Amino acid sequence: MNEPKYGIDAPIVPISYFSCFVILALLGIILISLGHDWAFWLLGYAFFCLICLFFYMHSTLKGKFTIWNNILADLEIKQQAHFLDLGCGRGAIFYLIIKKLGTTVQGTGIDLWKKIDQSGNGIDIARKNAELEGISKQIDLITGDIRSLPFKDQYFDFVTSNLVIHNIHQKADREKALQEAHRVLKEGGKLIITDISKVKEYKCVLENLGMVNITLKNAGWQGWWTGPWVPTYILIATK
Secondary structure, three states: OOOOOOOOEOOHHHHHHHHHHHHHHHHHHHHHHOOOHHHHHHHHHHHHHHHHHHHHHHHHHHHHHHHHHHHHHOOOOOOOOEEEEEOOOOOHHHHHHHHHHOOOOEEEEEEOOOOOOEOOOOHHHHHHHHHHHOOHHHEEEEEOOOOOOOOOOOOEEEEEEEOOHHHOOOHHHHHHHHHHHHHHEEEEEEEEEEEOOOHHHHHHHHHHOOOEEEEEEEOOHHHOOOOOOOOOEEEEEEO
């Protein structure tokens, strides 16, 4: 039986760490065999790269799902809710939310489908994954930019985003994306963001937009992208 495939976030990162591990380990072994005892440091750096790789792969393959399961367990979502996932990619978190909340929920996912952000990213694989998950009738996939959402005001009951907004390079554009998320969110709806950086900036923008009950916290080791120096943060705000 075919299983949905959700890829790896920013695949260049684990490839880089694995390459560094191999190069440093081989170089260290060769130099030590030639009598250069100082090269044991290279083996130490190689081991460090391996540890970083472990935490990264755990976060992308398992940790982020655990984080979102915990988020959803604490939220009260009304029946027949319609939500928007910003930067849905191949559907990893988007489809998890739908399966967690049940058959009465409808979801819309929007993405530019960049493979640099997620391995094998594309609308076709996202549709295929939805079929394999048995939720095709509950989802709508759109190609678009989260800085200019093609939806009317107050259209969605809640809005989600997982590891997306930090990929927008310009601060003004990140602010625009948050403004758009706020615009399409219904009064009383929640905006739920997980990201690895710039979250205090997001919090300030949401406060200026008048959002309330804003919480910001570290998700813990399940969201360590190489280590505790690159954690996942959870930001939740109500319109």
